[in-house]
Structure formats: C-alpha cells, structure tokens
Amino acid sequence: MLTLAxxxxxxxxxxxxxxxxxxxxxIKTVQDLLQYYPxxxxxxxxxxKISELRxxxxxxxxxxxxxxxxxxxxxxxxxxxxxxxxxxxxxxxxVWFNQPFIGRTLKVGDQISLAxxxxxxxxxxxxxxxxxxxxxxxxxxxxxxxxxxxSVTANLSNKQLRFLIKSVIGLVNEFHDFLxxxxxxxxxxxxxxxxxxNIHFPQNAALLEKAKRRLKFDELFLVQLTSQxxxxxxxxxxxxxxxxxxxxxxxxxxxxxxxLTNAQKKAAWEILQDIGQDKPMSRLLEGxxxxxxxxxxxxxxxxxxxNKKQSVLLVPTEILASQHFxxxxxxxxxxxxxxxxxxxSNKKVNSGQLTVNSKxxxxxxxxxxxxxxxVGTHTILQEDVEFKDLALAIIDEQHRFxxxxxxxxxxxxxxxKTVPHLLAMTATPIxxxxxxxxxxxxxxxxxxxxxxxxxxxxxxxxxxxxxxxGYSFIKKQIEEGRQAFVICPLISPSDKLGVxxxxxxxxxxxxxxxxxxxxxxxHGRMPARSGSASGGKTPGKEEIMQKFLNNEIKILxxxxxxEVGVDVPNATIMMIEGAERFGLAQLHQFRGRVGRSEFQSxxxxxxxxxxxxxxRLNTFAKxxxxxxxxxxxxxxxxxxxxxxxxxxxxxxxxxxxxxxHVLIKEVREAAERIxxxxxxxxxxxxxxxxxxxxxxxx
Ligand code: ADP
Ligand code: MG
Numbered sequence: 278m279l280t281l282a283x284x285x286x287x288x289x290x291x292x293x294x295x296x297x298x299x300x301x302x303x304i305k306t307v308q309d310l311l312q313y314y315p316x317x318x319x320x321x322x323x324x325x326k327i328s329e330l331r332x333x334x335x336x337x338x339x340x341x342x343x344x345x346x347x348x349x350x351x352x353x354x355x356x357x358x359x360x361x362x363x364x365x366x367x368x369x370x371x372v373w374f375n376q377p378f379i380g381r382t383l384k385v386g387d388q389i390s391l392a393x394x395x396x397x398x399x400x401x402x403x404x405x406x407x408x409x410x411x412x413x414x415x416x417x418x419x420x421x422x423x424x425x426x427x428s429v430t431a432n433l434s435n436k437q438l439r440f441l442i443k444s445v446i447g448l449v450n451e452f453h454d455f456l457x458x459x460x461x462x463x464x465x466x467x468x469x470x471x472x473x474x475n476i477h478f479p480q481n482a483a484l485l486e487k488a489k490r491r492l493k494f495d496e497l498f499l500v501q502l503t504s505q506x507x508x509x510x511x512x513x514x515x516x517x518x519x520x521x522x523x524x525x526x527x528x529x530x531x532x533x534x535x536x537l538t539n540a541q542k543k544a545a546w547e548i549l550q551d552i553g554q555d556k557p558m559s560r561l562l563e564g565x566x567x568x569x570x571x572x573x574x575x576x577x578x579x580x581x582x583x584n585k586k587q588s589v590l591l592v593p594t595e596i597l598a599s600q601h602f603x604x605x606x607x608x609x610x611x612x613x614x615x616x617x618x619x620x621x622s623n624k625k626v627n628s629g630q631l632t633v634n635s636k637x638x639x640x641x642x643x644x645x646x647x648x649x650x651x652v653g654t655h656t657i658l659q660e661d662v663e664f665k666d667l668a669l670a671i672i673d674e675q676h677r678f679x680x681x682x683x684x685x686x687x688x689x690x691x692x693x694k695t696v697p698h699l700l701a702m703t704a705t706p707i708x709x710x711x712x713x714x715x716x717x718x719x720x721x722x723x724x725x726x727x728x729x730x731x732x733x734x735x736x737x738x739x740x741x742x743x744x745x746x747g748y749s750f751i752k753k754q755i756e757e758g759r760q761a762f763v764i765c766p767l768i769s770p771s772d773k774l775g776v777x778x779x780x781x782x783x784x785x786x787x788x789x790x791x792x793x794x795x796x797x798x799x800h801g802r803m804p805a806r807s808g809s810a811s812g813g814k815t816p817g818k819e820e821i822m823q824k825f826l827n828n829e830i831k832i833l834x835x836x837x838x839x840e841v842g843v844d845v846p847n848a849t850i851m852m853i854e855g856a857e858r859f860g861l862a863q864l865h866q867f868r869g870r871v872g873r874s875e876f877q878s879x880x881x882x883x884x885x886x887x888x889x890x891x892x893r894l895n896t897f898a899k900x901x902x903x904x905x906x907x908x909x910x911x912x913x914x915x916x917x918x919x920x921x922x923x924x925x926x927x928x929x930x931x932x933x934x935x936x937x938h939v940l941i942k943e944v945r946e947a948a949e950r951i952x953x954x955x956x957x958x959x960x961x962x963x964x965x966x967x968x969x970x971x972x973x974x975x
C-alpha cells in the first residue's frame with residue numbers, strides 16, 4: 278500500500294532509471310512528488326469541435342484517429358508522422374516531426390485527445406507537433422484543461438512526471454492539514470489536500486489561484502511563525518542593561534579621524550538603545566561593504582566596557598580576526614581597556630600589564646574578567662571558554678555562522694540568569710521585503726550611506742582579447758604605488774575546462790606577466806601561520822596578508838577567502854577571473870575590498886564564458902548599490918540561490934513570491950495571532966516548524 282513516505286521506486290510501473298532521475302530533482306518519496314509543484318500551466322481549457330477550429334488558438338481537440346503513417350522526407354532525411362483525426366463535425370490534419378514512435382503507438386480507431394496551437398493550412402487548419410494522448414475511457418491528463426508544466430531534468434519528460442503524479446494524486450488526502458481552522462477561515466484559504474490536488478491538476482482557473490494562495494501562505498507562514506516564536510522566547514529572557522555613557526561616547530566620536538555618517542549614527546543609536554534594556558537585543562545590522570559597520574559596533578563595545586562588562590566579536594576567519602583586533606586597538610588606544618585576540622593560532626592582548634601567551638592564559642584572563650573585548654573566531658565557542666560577565670555578543674558576517682554557533686554564544690554570559698545582547702552584522706544585503714518575509718518583525722538596522730568622499734569603483738568587463746591591456750593597466754597602477762587583488766574560482770587546476778586556479782595564475786603572473794613585481798598567493802587550504810610542520814617554509818595566510826598590508830607584496834592572487842572583511846586601503850585593483858561563476862552579491866563583496874582610500878579604484882571582470890555572462894556582469898558593472906544588486910540577483914535567481922550558498926540554512930521557497938506584500942502582511946498577522954494566543958496550544962504547528970530554524974537571528 279502506498280503512503281506518503283513510500284519511496285518513489287515502489288510506485289507501480291516506475292523503473293529504476295526514472296527513480297534515479299527523480300532523485301536528481303530531490304524527489305525521493307511520494308510526498309516529495311506531490312510537493313513538486315509545476316512552475317506554470319498550459320491552458321488547454323477550451324475543447325473545440327473540428328469544424329470550429331480557428332488558426333492561432335490554443336485548444337484541446339478530441340476525436341478518432343482515422344489515418345496515421347510515418348514517412349521519410351527525401352532530402353532532409355526527416356521522419357514525418359502524418360495523421361487525420363475526425364469528429365462528428367469534420368477532419369483535422371496533424372503532423373509530428375522526428376517522433377516515429379508516435380506512428381507506431383497510436384492506432385487507427387483510437388480515441389485520442391490533442392492539444393496545441395491551430396495553424397492555418399492551404400486546406401483549412403492543421404496541428405503541428407501537438408501534445409497527444411490516447412483516451413481509453415478516462416479523462417485526458419496532458420491535453421485538456423490547465424496542464425501543469427514542471428521543471429524537469431534531461432531525459433525526464435513532463436508527460437512522465439505528470440503521469441506519475443496523477444497516479445498518486447489520491448494520496449493528497451493523507452497530508453495532514455496543520456493550519457488551524459480559524460486561520461484558514463479568516464484568510465480565506467482552501468484546505469491542504471484540495472490545494473495540492475489543484476496545484477497539479479486544476480479543476481479551473483479560480484481553484485488554481487486558491488491552491489497557489491494556500492501553498493504560498495503555508496511556506497511563508499511556517500518561516501514567519503518560527504521567527505516570531507524565537508523572538509517571543511528571546512523576549513522572555515533577561516539580559517544585563519548596558520548603560521549609555523553619553524559623555525564618554527561623545528568624546529570618543531569626536532576623536533575619530535572622520536565624521537560618522539548619519540546612517541552610522543542612526544544604527545549606533547538603535548543599538549545603544551536596545552542594549553540599555555533588560556531584554557536581550559536581537560538585531561541585524563546590514564551595511565554594504567565599506568559602509569563602516571566596525572566603528573558603529575565599536576560604540577556598543579565601548580559602552581559595555583565602560584559598564585565593566587565584557588563583549589565579544591566573533592568573525593569567520595583568522596585574517597579578519599587579526600584585522601578587527603588591530604582596528605579596535607587603534608580605535609580604543611586612548612581608552613583604558615584590554616582587548617584580546619583569540620583564534621586557533623593567535624592569542625594576544627593589547628594591554629601593557631597583561632601578558633597572554635598561551636591558550637590557558639587566555640582562557641583564565643577571560644574568565645577573570647581581565648579582558649574587556651575579545652575578538653576571535655569560532656575557537657571561542659569550541660574551546661572551554663567561560664566569560665566573567667559577557668553582556669554583548671557581536672557576530673560579523675553572520676551568514677557564515679549556523680544557529681548552533683549563535684546558540685553557543687548566547688549561553689556564555691557567565692551569569693546563568695541572563696543572556697548577552699546579540700548583534701549580527703552582514704554585508705549581504707537582504708532587502709527589507711525579504712527580511713520581513715523571513716524574519717518577521719526582526720530588529721533591523723541598515724547603514725545605507727557610504728562615508729563621504731568615496732569614489733565609486735570603476736568596473737569593466739574585459740573580453741579575452743583585451744586581457745593583456747588589462748595587465749598593462751594593472752602594471753601602470755602598481756608603478757604609481759598601488760596594489761592589486763586577483764581572484765580565481767579554484768585553488769588548483771582542475772579538469773573543468775578554462776576555469777582559472779590560484780596556483781596556475783600565480784605561476785603565470787609571477788613568471789611571465791609581472792616578472793619584476795612581488796606577487797604572492799593566498800587560499801583557504803593554507804595554514805593561518807607558517808607551519809612548524811613545514812619548518813616555517815610555507816608562509817601562512819596571516820603573514821601574506823600582513824605583507825600585503827605593508828605593501829611588500831604588490832599583487833595577491835587569491836580564492837574567495839578575501840571576500841570577507843579584509844581592509845587594505847592601498848589596493849585599488851580587484852581583478853576577478855571566471856567572474857560569471859560568482860553571484861552578483863559575492864562579486865560586490867570582492868569589489869568592496871578596493872575603493873577604501875582616496876585613490877580611484879577599479880574592478881576588472883574577466884569572464885570565461887563571455888556570452889553567457891554578459892547581461893549579469895553588465896548589470897553589475899553599472900550598479901554600485903549592494904542592495905540593488907541583491908534585488909537584481911533575486912530576480913534572476915531565487916533567494917535560495919542568492920543567499921543559500923553563503924547563508925547557512927537559508928529558507929527555500931518553492932512557490933512563495935517575496936514581493937507579494939499583501940500576503941506577507943496577512944501571514945505576519947496570522948503568525949502573531951498564534952504567538953499571542955500561545956503557540957503551545959498548537960502542538961501540530963510546533964511539530965512542523967521545529968526542524969528548520971537555522972536562519973533565525975538570535
Ligand atoms: P564594513 O562595513 O565593510 O565592515 P569597515 O567597518 O571595515 O566597513 O569600514 C571600512 C573603512 O571605512 C575603514 O577603513 C573605516 O575606518 C572607514 N570608515 C568607517 N566609517 C567612516 C566614516 N564615517 N568616514 C570615513 N571613513 C570611515
Ligand atoms: Mg566588516
């Protein structure tokens with residue numbers, strides 16, 4: 278007996294090969310099959326008698342097959358199948374090309390149903406290559422009504438998939454309708470089995486719309502409810518108040534070498550107000566690369582330290598940790614506080630009195646509260662680290678961390694009664710509409726303004742025949758004293774034809790193109806610091822980065838490891854190989870590595886496949902606003918693809934439209950209703966959502 282959990286292999290008549298193809302679409306069970314929604318429909322809802330057929334219309338025709346034959350065209354060596362179909366009103370000519378099996382499967386006398394466009398013909402009308410099916414006493418599936426079109430992989434046809442889904446469609450009744458009745462009623466939603474049945478085989482256009490509405494609602498609702506439940510749980514916890522030291526903060530801001538932008542001030546103010554409460558902050562700070570998020574959060578860390586409480590800044594890479602450490606040491610040089618750097622290979626503090634040389638010393642200094650601000654990587658979470666009084670936890674590039682890591686951070690306050698305030702920073706701009714759809718009423722601060730005086734980075738797509746002009750340009754920049762990044766998609770050469778690797782390009786640039794310049798390479802497989810294992814011979818990422826910062830290295834060939842956060846103001850060229858292989862948002866991250874000084878900066882895109890890439894890369898070259906680019910990216914690929922690869926567990930929407938603001942509003946309202954009533958009253962709903970909550974901030 279089939280159930281929703283039955284593997285597709287066990288569906289009657291399905292072959293091993295077909296099952297494999299379904300696997301590629303991630304369809305493993307009957308349930309997956311029923312939840313594989315069509316992406317559009319062919320409208321064959323008009324069934325027309327042959328005498329009434331009009332050229333240019335798309336229709337369904339039913340009749341008896343009167344003649345059918347295959348023949349080969351003499352010159353083109355093409356196989357043509359010709360047929361005459363008749364009904365009580367007349368006869369219709371039908372042809373198919375290169376599908377001789379049709380001539381063998383359909384037999385004279387068969388009742389058949391055809392669908393497609395009616396073409397004018399010298400003799401009247403005809404159908405060319407229509408969809409067809411034999412009717413043996415049953416209703417047509419492929420040729421009448423609103424016919425679902427699925428996105429299929431090679432060798433799996435829509436017809437096959439439709440047939441399979443049709444064969445199990447009765448099982449939609451096994452789906453448990455988890456949505457509370459009053460919500461269904463209030464928002465005018467049809468029940469789940471009916472929605473599923475009509476999404477595949479709509480009875481009519483009106484029911485199709487209702488089916489879509491219900492399934493879109495479900496997707497958004499489950500994500501939204503998860504967010505809201507998390508948020509309400511967070512609200513029930515307590516945090517320590519971080520009092521605002523107005524005088525000291527103003528003094529600090531006044532002494533900065535630049536003036537804060539209004540957007541920075543606004544974001545900082547939102548954060549400072551939040552951490553002044555005894556409810557834990559759970560805020561996302563979004564700001565384009567280079568918008569100055571670090572100094573903005575430094576204001577919060579400053580206040581935590583003035584309150585004699587600890588804060589931690591968690592970052593995804595060692596390089597970034599060192600750089601943030603240096604930045605904070607500089608920012609706070611006139612303020613008496615101790616700052617620690619804690620990564621797998623680095624343990625140090627800024628303060629004169631305190632010396633920390635080992636992990637053990639670091640752990641005890643943190644536990645005793647001798648260190649006010651700890652900058653580090655996930656090592657802080659893995660190791661046996663306890664804080665004395667952690668009041669503020671900040672995560673940079675939050676999309677690099679999973680929910681478990683954020684949870685671990687939350688549990689480290691040191692004082693068992695409270696949790697730290699949490700701030701997540703990201704340069705991956707999630708448009709507000711998307712953020713609302715996903716995070717609900719998440720607290721969001723957006724720095725949407727660049728520091729004054731930044732020149733937009735000139736971006737060019739460089740075709741292969743101009744490659745050497747590109748190199749000359751780079752050479753000239755370096756002669757003027759600047760530095761360049763070269764990004765390659767891979768570390769080592771691979772069979773993937775034409776995809777550049779760091780090792781190859783480094784060799785070529787170092788030995789041939791830029792023979793006289795100092796070049797180095799960097800990738801994620803290198804140790805953070807020159808390994809003792811290799812006798813100190815292979816340089817580590819940190820040394821390379823340090824040398825690049827000191828301008829001892831002119832060109833750095835690298836993989837995407839430089840994507841996040843690294844700040845080298847003297848670098849003015851970002852050259853990207855295989856540019857079409859990166860998403861717009863990621864390209865924007867790369868580009869953000871340059872343009873950090875008064876010098877004009879450039880981004881040179883070298884696509885491997887120029888044609889395929891043209892539209893996207895040109896959009897990118899013209900556009901400098903990370904938020905706009907993310908929106909473009911979203912239009913071209915789905916949110917799952919835009920954010921999914923970089924963002925752990927980003928929710929995937931199969932059907933929901935994130936631009937449907939009206940529906941999103943209804944969904945939020947519905948989720949609020951459940952949370953206000955108490956979600957525990959709806960165990961079935963809770964059961965549904967507990968699985969996938971990775972993307973929730975907090
Ligand atoms: P991101 O938001 O990408 O993390 P950073 O915090 O690294 O950006 O800041 C980028 C650079 O801009 C840093 O060198 C920083 O000192 C500088 N900066 C930050 N705010 C301003 C400002 N208001 N005016 C001028 N420069 C600023
Ligand atoms: Mg940053």
